[in-house]
Amino acid sequence: MSDVVIASGKGGTGKTTLSTNLATLLAEEDPVVLVDLDVEEPNSGLFINGTEIAREIKYKMIPRWESDACTLCGLCQQVCNFHSIIKLGKEIMVFPQLCHSCFACSELCPTNCLPMVPMRMGQTTHFKLGNLVFVESRLDIGQEQAVPLIAQTKECVKKKYSSIGFKIYDAPPGTSCPVIEAAKDADFIILVTEPTPFGLNDLRLAVETMRELSKPIGIVINRHGIGNDEVDAYCAVENIPVLARLPNDRRAAQLYSRGERIYTQLPEFKKELEKVALHIRSLSEGGRQ
């Protein structure tokens, strides 16, 4: 079994390009689940023309104030770490967008005036394309928190597709809470970067983050040929394996812009992608022994 999370510090380096091409390549031989965890703007679906097999509405739990028995003791406000519930005079006010669904106010309320109620936050859709299952979660417009939906999506994938050995997760960019949630249960992290000063700066942040999580990492350099060789130098010093160098090629951008797979039409790209696939297969075999 291997859960591989594809992340990056910088946005727009090629997470989705790698995720969709890699998942499809692996699926030529084995069942694969590809999960788009970039719930604020999922886009892997643009490249996977599967058949929809299931759709679920996702909810998060938030407290609802019932004033009848409330003594206005203010304990709810004191225990909330996120300031999502405050006492204003004779009223208790809940801010659903700040609530982290920790249940503290609800559980600790001495008069049970804060029952938790479900609030819709988004939906998860499942597609099938041959050997490939594609799962996409999407936050509703106006929702601010990605973490609860990412957590629920992972849980749902784990339960529903436990028999499928290869799971590829397309993570959100950056190094904040949504990325941590996406990465924290992974067996292996692939960080995609571009060989530019911008790419290197954000790669460093991403590497530090993943090391904090004690995750094994590998680097894929996308658009290799632009910029400079500082990313390679950095990886050598830090002793991080560079799994592949996807070539900078105008045709790759053209295929991407049409929502097409790149490796099927660009042999140089496929050659590099196969190195990544080989690495993941070797991890998976190592895990089985």
Next chain:
Amino acid sequence: MKIAFTAKGIDWDAQIDPRFGRTDYIVVYDEEADTLTNTDNREVEGIAHGAGPQTAQKLFDLAPDVLITGNGPGGNAAAALQKAKLKIFTGAGGMTVKEAFEAYKKGSLQDFS
């Protein structure tokens, strides 16, 4: 009449803090008593989320009639301040507390509510 200011310091010469939720201090001028008091709000520096509601809660307890600030409260804080039924004036960024008070008296600040 009690008038609250978001400020970077505690006296009449302090700069207005243009931010509501993350203001350093709330300075309150009580016109009848002619006193200037302040509440230290710098603890919000360390919190990632919910600065707006937290500061609104403090302001609610101070119970001013008017709030003078810079950019205006964000969505969460504005929702909380609605319950406080106070008048909010914005556009005092870049002024001192004294200048902001004079601008308010002249009616040259923007009415947020």
